[in-house]
Amino acid sequence: MRALTASNSNAGSDETMMTRSFFCTLITIGIVLGLLCAGCSQKPQSDIVELRLTMWGTQEDVAFYNMALKEFYKEHPKIRVKLEIIPWIRVFDKLLISTAGGRPPDVSRISSNWFVPCAAKGLLEPLDEYIANDPTFDLSDFYQPAVKGWGTYKGHIYALPGDIDIYAMYYNKDMFRKYGVPFPDETWDWNTYLEAARKLTKDLNGDGRLDQWGCNPDSTWQAYVWQNGGDILNKEKTRCTLDQPEAYEAIQWMADLRQKHHVAPLPSDTADVGAQKLFTNGRIGMFVSGSWASPLVFQKEIKTFDWDVAPLPKGKVRASFIGGGAFGILKRSKHKKEAWELVKFMVSPTMQRHFAQTKHIIPSRRSVAESGAYLYLKDKPKNKRVFIEAISYGHPLPSVPCSREMNDLIANEITWAILGKKTAKEACLNITPHINDLLKYEND
């Protein structure tokens, strides 16, 4: 400190002059820059309406969408679309934060995972009137589970489903052939599944540790609950029903696959690698996953064996997990009329055909899904019909505004059951009151 003051008092007047003019210059530059910035946000006026469309996807999708949008421009020469492609995981946050900031996109693709929170928070424009006033648009062509699951909230339609993602069982055909296990089909139930899994589980290198498993510890524990006749929430979505025997017995059965029957890899086997990688490397026989995984992962990564898809084995009833994407208009959009045209285009049969053929996405329109556009695509899996048939018994994830928090709570508690440190019953009874509190808090 003393050194500093000393140098200051010794400083010549020249130096103070220098620093002073230096500071003045700095401040002037700052002010000028500030003024310049204020001027650059204004755009020239024109009669072209620019819509912002948020999607998730990869950079290679950009070219595809821009190609597809050319057709849209033919019909609507006065509209231009600005694509904003961001990772799936970020879209919801972006919609929320950009709405709060007052500059949301006009149209966005919305995932079934967070459709309800979006609608509940008032981010989306209700579409009922647009549909009623538009003679060219027919909602009955869409699969009802999709329209209900991630398009409708409290009786109003807020988004139009564009695609469907349904869970089924992928299986390694070569492994089945090798051990003489018949291929899975729609006659399979839980017991058949377990038997087959037992036959496929091996210790190949004889070190006393399993390194090939029959099935996978899949993360969609909900599917087992539904197959067992249980559910996660009651009809009114005011109570958690995991404390019912149908629910926790199903979760117990899932946990037993690992802990009791040893036909599935343990969490320590899949840590960091992920069960999916084990499957694509040919070390798991049957792998439950969504239809999204075949074009995005399996077609690219499975190089060493033949594979196909089968329906999920049935429990007391048939059930599978269904989800997907939809297109909606943001409530704070300034060009809703044009946005409606874009939404309509994004879910049009032409567009869905495009999507199906280039991206292997299951169309949400019955007319397209059941036509050759999707079913007769050359690429694997061969048995695509399985996906289409599963739509009729698909359950969307229970959708409440607090879905994410609810799922985190349940997943963390079920971990105990999966690790065999608690019974599924204990875990479910433990977590149910907390979920009920959460639902109560949401509904207040």
Place this chain on the structure above:
Amino acid sequence: MLWAIFTLLLIGRLVFIFATRKMTLMARKEAAEGFLCILPWLIGFTAFTLGPMIFSIYISMCDWDIINPPKYVGLANFEQALFHDFRFVKALKVTVTYAAFALPLGLMGSLLVAILLNQNVKGMTWFRTIFYIPAILPGVATAMLWRWIFNPQYGILNSFLLKLGLISVGPGKEPPGWIADPALALPSFIIMSLWGIGGGMIIYLAGLQSIPTQLYEAAEIDGANWWQKFRKITIPMISPTIFFNLVMGVIGSFQVFTSSFIMTAGGPAYATLFYLLYLYQKAFQYFQMGYAAAMAWILFVLILFCTLLVFKSSARWVYYEADVRGRR
């Protein structure tokens, strides 16, 4: 808006002070220049730190999901956190447990390494660099790296233990799952915290270097052994450094976020739900901004309390050379 008012108030206050103080013209000029120099910081501080802090007090008493206008709920958020939220309690437990182990370990570890690196050995600068490098790696990279170290199947840690014969693998014998095991996840993080001792080590080194050698020489003439020298000279002489590292460590260990965010996301079964991670989840994943703000203020009070404790105790064990007051 709030912060703008705040800045104005502050500037107004400064101008007021400035105008009412009796000063010579020169002093006034100097003061004006001084203010001008710190003005960018002042504006930045009020706009981006002080303003949001004041705002968050208000938010902590509201129900706010970012989109809809905040709804005033009084102290409900605090009540919910302190009395009805098992995750809050869990997060507090995890954080305090972590701090209780990682902090002393880190303090002792970094002091030990610093003493080692204070010897006269050939190539010492190299050793110092090697020990310091881990501390300057970005948190995300470190977390990714440790995730692989801890991998039960392919991780270097388990292979090493296997080679040493400390663990065995066979039918029915699972290797330790580390971060995949609820019982071992937090200990894993405590082990991992030793990775960052380089930062404290550098500061200790500086402290050790500044101890006059005459003290040791005098002690040796008096026949002191190494332990006495360490206990009676080294420790008191670097006590300010220990104090500094302790304060920083207390604050730091309460604010663990990156590693748990990257490696475990709070799992398995909430075993690594650090306080800040839970706060982040509440704010940016569940969009309960009010609750998160309340949590932030609870943490603030907690850290303040702990830091004050450390400061209060410092009079008893921290010894400054310039102090006339001897150690009692």
